[in-house]
Amino acid sequence: MHPDVLVIGAGITGMMAALHLSDGGARVTMVDAGENAGTWANAGSLHVQMQSRFMRLYPDQVPAVEASLPLYKAAAEEWVRLDTLYGPFELVRKGGLMLAEGAEQLRFLEAKAQRETARGLSVELLDRPALDRIAPWLGPQIVGAELCHDEGKLNPLIANARLLAVLGQRGIATLRDRILAISQDKGGITVQGQSASYRADQVIVASAWGAGHMVQGLGVTIPTRAEPLHMNITEAAAVSISHLIQHAERSITLKQLGQGQIVIGGGWPALDRGRSMPPGVLAASFLGNVALAARLVPQIGGLRVIRTWAGMNTTADGGSTIGRLPQAQGVVMALPGDAGYTLGPLVGRMAAQVALGAQPDADMARFAPARFAA
Ligand SMILES: Cc1cc2nc3c(=O)[nH]c(=O)nc-3n(C[C@H](O)[C@H](O)[C@H](O)COP(=O)(O)OP(=O)(O)OC[C@H]3O[C@@H](n4cnc5c(N)ncnc54)[C@H](O)[C@@H]3O)c2cc1C
Known part of the structure; x- marks a missing residue:
C-alpha cells in the first residue's frame, strides 16, 4: 500500500482532511487506533467567543486563543x-x-x-x-x-455519521492500527504501526492527544x-x-x-x-x-x-497546529486546539491544502509547528 497521503487519526479533523485531499485528486487512506476520539464524545457546540472556563484554567494560553479568534469565526462558517x-x-x-x-x-x-x-x-x-x-x-x-x-450548535452524531458516509462513497478506507513512529527518507515517509508498516509520499497527523508522542522521534516536542x-x-x-x-x-x-x-x-x-x-x-x-x-x-x-x-x-498550547514539520517536510500537522470540533473541519481543510501544495485559506504563520522547535 502506498497512498499519496496517509492521514493518521480519523476524527473530525482527519476525516475532513481526507475529504479535501480526495477532492484535490490525491489517493488517500486513513489509519486510526480506534481509541477515545473526542469527535465521537463531543457536544456539538460551535464555539467562537473565548470560553471563560478556558481563560480560568489556562491563563497562559489565552493569548494564543485570542489571536486565533478569526479562525474560530471562519470555522463556524x-x-x-x-x-x-x-x-x-x-x-x-x-x-x-x-x-x-x-x-x-x-x-x-x-x-x-x-x-x-x-x-x-x-x-x-x-x-x-x-x-x-x-x-x-x-x-x-x-x-x-x-x-x-x-x-x-449542531447534532454531532448526525454530522459525524453523514460525513463518514461521504468518505465511504469516495472509497476512502480507514485502517485500524496504533501508530508508534514516523520516519522520513528520500523516497517518502514510513509509518510504523503496531500491526504493520506503511509507506506514503506524505502524512497528515490528525491524531489529537496521540500526536505529540507520535512525532517525538522526528525531533519535535508538541505538548498534546x-x-x-x-x-x-x-x-x-x-x-x-x-x-x-x-x-x-x-x-x-x-x-x-x-x-x-x-x-x-x-x-x-x-x-x-x-x-x-x-x-x-x-x-x-x-x-x-x-x-x-x-x-x-x-x-x-x-x-x-x-x-x-x-x-x-x-490540550496543547491553546493554538492550532497546522503545517509541515521543519524536521520532516513530508509530515503535515493538523491539530485544532481548544474547541476542536468547531475548528476540526477548517483545520483539516487547511492541512489538506498544505499537502496538496495549494494556497491555504488563511495566513498559516501563526499555526506553524516550528513554534515548538523554538
Ligand atoms: C466530552 C467532550 C465534549 C466536547 N464538546 C465540544 C464541543 O461542543 N464543541 C467543540 O468544538 N469541541 C468539543 N470538544 C472537543 C472536540 O471533541 C475535540 O477537540 C475534537 O473532536 C478533536 O477532533 P480531532 O479529529 O482533531 O481528534 P479526535 O476526534 O480526538 O480523534 C483523534 C483520533 O486519533 C486517533 N489516534 C490517537 N493516537 C493514535 C495513534 N498512535 N495511532 C493511530 N491513531 C491514533 C484516535 O484513535 C482518534 O480516533 C469536546 C470534547 C469532549 C471530550
Whole structure:
C-alpha cells in the first residue's frame, strides 16, 4: 500500500482532511487506533467567543486563543458550508449567550467583548430586559449576558455519521492500527504501526492527544495532553432554547437538540482510564454539572437525565497546529486546539491544502509547528 497521503487519526479533523485531499485528486487512506476520539464524545457546540472556563484554567494560553479568534469565526462558517453540502446536521446559528449572575461577572464580559470586537467577532452585551425578550426561561438571578452572534450548535452524531458516509462513497478506507513512529527518507515517509508498516509520499497527523508522542522521534516536542471530560443529556424538554448557553465564571455549556433533549457539559472532569478505555464518569461532575444547569434554567430541574458519558479532549498550547514539520517536510500537522470540533473541519481543510501544495485559506504563520522547535 502506498497512498499519496496517509492521514493518521480519523476524527473530525482527519476525516475532513481526507475529504479535501480526495477532492484535490490525491489517493488517500486513513489509519486510526480506534481509541477515545473526542469527535465521537463531543457536544456539538460551535464555539467562537473565548470560553471563560478556558481563560480560568489556562491563563497562559489565552493569548494564543485570542489571536486565533478569526479562525474560530471562519470555522463556524465552514460548518455552515458542510451543512449545506452534506447536511442537514440540525445546525442552528442563533448565537451563544455567556451569562452573568453579578456585577463583577458583567464587567468581565464587558472587557472580554471589547477584546473580541477588536478581533472581528460580532458580540453585544444584553441587560436582563433584553435577555427576557430572547431567553425568558433563564433563572431570576441572571443579570445580563454577552451574546456572540457567530456561535451555534449542531447534532454531532448526525454530522459525524453523514460525513463518514461521504468518505465511504469516495472509497476512502480507514485502517485500524496504533501508530508508534514516523520516519522520513528520500523516497517518502514510513509509518510504523503496531500491526504493520506503511509507506506514503506524505502524512497528515490528525491524531489529537496521540500526536505529540507520535512525532517525538522526528525531533519535535508538541505538548498534546489528554483531558477527560464529562457530558449529560436530558429527556426532551418543553422549554425551547435556541442559543448555546455558557457562564461567565462557572464551567458549563448547555444547548437543546432538534428533538428537544438538552445536552449539558462544559468541561467538568472525568476519570482517565488510559487510551484503550473511555474515561469514567465521576459522580461529583455529574451532580455539579446538572445542578448548575438547573440553576441557570430552572425548568431543567424537572427533567430526567437519560445518559451521561465522558470523552477525551486534547490540550496543547491553546493554538492550532497546522503545517509541515521543519524536521520532516513530508509530515503535515493538523491539530485544532481548544474547541476542536468547531475548528476540526477548517483545520483539516487547511492541512489538506498544505499537502496538496495549494494556497491555504488563511495566513498559516501563526499555526506553524516550528513554534515548538523554538
Ligand atoms: C466530552 C467532550 C465534549 C466536547 N464538546 C465540544 C464541543 O461542543 N464543541 C467543540 O468544538 N469541541 C468539543 N470538544 C472537543 C472536540 O471533541 C475535540 O477537540 C475534537 O473532536 C478533536 O477532533 P480531532 O479529529 O482533531 O481528534 P479526535 O476526534 O480526538 O480523534 C483523534 C483520533 O486519533 C486517533 N489516534 C490517537 N493516537 C493514535 C495513534 N498512535 N495511532 C493511530 N491513531 C491514533 C484516535 O484513535 C482518534 O480516533 C469536546 C470534547 C469532549 C471530550
